[in-house]
Amino acid sequence: MSFPARTTLPEIELGKTLQPKFGPDGLIPCITQDISTGQVLMFAFMNAESLGHTLKTKKATYWSRSRNKLWVKGEESGNVQWVKELYTDCDQDVVLIKVEQTGSANASCHNGYKSCFYRKLADLDSADYALEYTAERLFDPATVYKKK
């Protein structure tokens, strides 16, 4: 899978052709947002293969750095993310996808939450860095992911 080559800075920043910058490790960061609510669901990486697979199938497909393999989101859990829009940023070294998430639990996170960002600092001024939950658990991971 190949994408248009990087050209000049003005073309990259203001032009009208996708010229994604994959890092030295072949990866580009990807932010995934719920297209209806704008909630950020997760953050992961893509390589050229997963970006190509995403566009071909419309299923959000990442590169799992821990498993070192293509990661079709929802393959195991059923919580597929259907890609509706794909943005890039000014210097084209990040992509942002807007998705419609499906599946019985409608959860992005392997811990059973809609979004991976389910905790925030309780108090920005506190010195103890306490987190508070901002979401309810939608499923029990033990019942969704089978032990292998």
Next chain:
Amino acid sequence: MSFPARTTLPEIELGKTLQPKFGPDGLIPCITQDISTGQVLMFAFMNAESLGHTLKTKKATYWSRSRNKLWVKGEESGNVQWVKELYTDCDQDVVLIKVEQTGSANASCHNGYKSCFYRKLADLDSADYALEYTAERLFDPATVYKKK
């Protein structure tokens, strides 16, 4: 500036203490979202110093990899991002800040757009990877950033 040390996986993923994971380069990815609209404004990196500075001043402060220095957003352009909430993800290797952006232009992007994500693929199925603009320019960069 130091943050609580990383402990166990259950504590990191489900616990109630911020234990940010800075990568081998000392950086953690940061997604910046408009707290009112949910729009993703930008994506950048923080190191421990910039995360500390962000919490202390409430001004979003990143680490500029190109300039290799602390980057207080809006220092030059006046478009300060006031941090209202700070989230982390399941494995605490990403932060997400929700901000109120101020300044005359109210633009995050050095190219003069509200968000750095001002272009999207015109057609997910197209083989030419054409981008289309989704936003209007709010200022002319030449008038805001003085040549040095």
